[in-house]
Amino acid sequence: MEVVTLAMEKGSVELGPNLLSGVSLPAAVVHEGPLNHNLAWMQRFAEAHGARLAPHGKTTMTPALFRRQLQAGAWGITLATAPQCRAAFTHGATRLLMANQLVGQANMAIVAGLIGQGATFYCVVDNHDNVRELGRFFAERGLTLSVLIEVGVAGGRCGCRNQQEILSLAEAIAGEPALSLAGLEGYEGVVHGDNPEAGIRAYAKYLVDVALELEAEQRFSEPNPIVTASGSAWYDVIAEAFQTSLLQEKFTPVLRPGCYVVHDHGLYREAQSAVLERRPDLHQGLEPALEVFAQVQSLPEPGLAIVALGKRDIGYDPLPVVLRRYREGGDPAQLLSVAGWEVTNIMDQHTFIKLPEGGADIKVGDILAFGASHPCLTFDKWRQLLLIDADLNVKERLATCF
Template sequence: MTAELRLDLAALEHNTELMARWCRERDLELCPHIKTTMTREIVERQLAAGAWGVTVATVDQAEVALEWGVRRIMIANEVVDEAGLARIRAWLETVAGLELYAFTDSAVGLARAVAALEGVRTPLRLLVDVGAEGCRTGVRSAGAASALGRAVATAPGCVTLAGVAAYEGVRPNRRDPATLAAVTGHCRTAAEAFRALAPLVTAGPPVFTIGGSAFPDLAADACREPGERSPGREPVRVLRSGCYVTHDHGTYQQVTPVPGLRPALTVRAVVVSVPEPGLAVVGAGKRELPHDAGLPVLVGPPGAAGTATQIFDHHLVLTDASGLAVGDVVQLGISHPCSAFDKWPEIGVVAPDGSVHETWRPRFRPGG
């Protein structure tokens, strides 16, 4: 057999309902970041569980979501290229009921959006992106966020200020005191910016959104900080978690504060060589297995043992191996689901009896 990505359907549906309930209990909306899976059957389950909309990372992913019928989409990124803005303009002109959000973190990016969208029928809803020093996108202070937000609020009507966004996952996925303090500080900076800008939002309730895959508890705390509460102006507090839906056997299992999430992904592969005592080589590697957030772990068959220590293009080396022979089928738990789905054109969906009863196909680009 060749290697195969398998998805435990019962675990996935459990995680979907669990996270939806966790957010409801905290008065949060969930706008799952579907770049994790880009799999229609999964996204439909998330929406059916009450998701506010979906989050994507790219214009291509937004187009796929549109093809699936989603009409509230948040592009958690700055769109500044002419081609991307032209596609957004076409959607805003033609797609009925579309509520489209994007991030902005500079006057230059704002000017490019205004130039590309001038005169558009439905405005693009912009969220001021608050970042952290030395990290990813986003303005670096609450003051800078306020200044940019005021510029968005007074820009031509082709764009409108929708609120504030942040991403707390720019810090390492650890829960040591220093990391928790840094994440908390970042979330509070975003909350400060939101309090300043919420009164300037005119197109519906102001939106405050934070990522929330690794630190949803800290994101939820920041979202609960006081905001404008006049009638009809209650803020919409949105969590953009994505990895919860399949969870993992690695980085998110170690860091999540949400109890009860279950790993839903494994990779089945064959032991192709046992060249030395205590060493087994599995026929799956970098092309099949996520490895950016830790190497896979051996989770089956029962009685087998081994620790992944090296990974090559199509081989994984297990040391301290026992109970494994050439031809044995192993199950590997993965770390970081965002780096799993894009490696596989097909996913075997496993029923409670262990049989593969469906095949799902991720789509990261339109037209696939």
């Protein structure tokens, strides 16, 4: 049978080899089993709460994962920039929610092109000047742009800071024939304080209350307007706030977590533990699917291993963690001990591991699986990741569009 070789930014891989033999390392991998579990788990969660799912694509910028999310039932894909939206549309995502302000004529031109090609597109606004510029730009091209007012918080990121600003912006949008007010958008991840859960619950209620008030005043231009929020840490709290019968009768609630698709071994593992404490009825939860495999490169002195893995390969804030160890060319079922191994430093292409006493079985060439925190900061280091099965066989290449 002919073997197909796939060019990679970092080495090359033959389609179908085992990760322990024949794959140039380091390599970023996505485990097929946990990936499929996470896709189904979050889709069920959204549907059980009467919400639509528009996963944030900036996490992975991987069209093959977008396709899997849409096939699992996602309503659309969320993106952060106009070029990201163009990449997603090029690869088949037709409903795009840009959870950011559309600023700059070059970016507006990208979006105008997408709408002209049939994309259903939404972006957010929080400023009168931006509303006027968008209205002029899209009117000149005979297009209508659907916008969501962003509801912000004091000291946070973007968004209107109070209800008066929101109502004033709604009036400004109504005065622009090329703009259509399609709903409200928010992001709870910018809410902080001594009791973040209470603050986020209050913010979610405020978002819902403002949406209902604007609907009662007939401010929205589209039927079943969107109300959307939610990252990957507090999606349960947002979903509960969106589950009111009055909101669901009149609106389209949309959740936008992104990191759930591959989860992680740090920030979002901790966040998921908190979700399950708040909602023990959910069971099991998400599973980490993203890892980076690399080889021991040097054993320069007792108690120290240097691994051919660096900041160019994996997220490093906090430092990656050693999960498992294999012998090169060995049986994937035969795991070697990593008990007491500690990553102490990471450079551009080297990782330092402090070894416990008695770690004499380690060899140069041993293969280590690493986990990291915040998957966004690992995906963007790769032009391609490898989808692998439970036996570490490569099933598919997953190209990225960063």
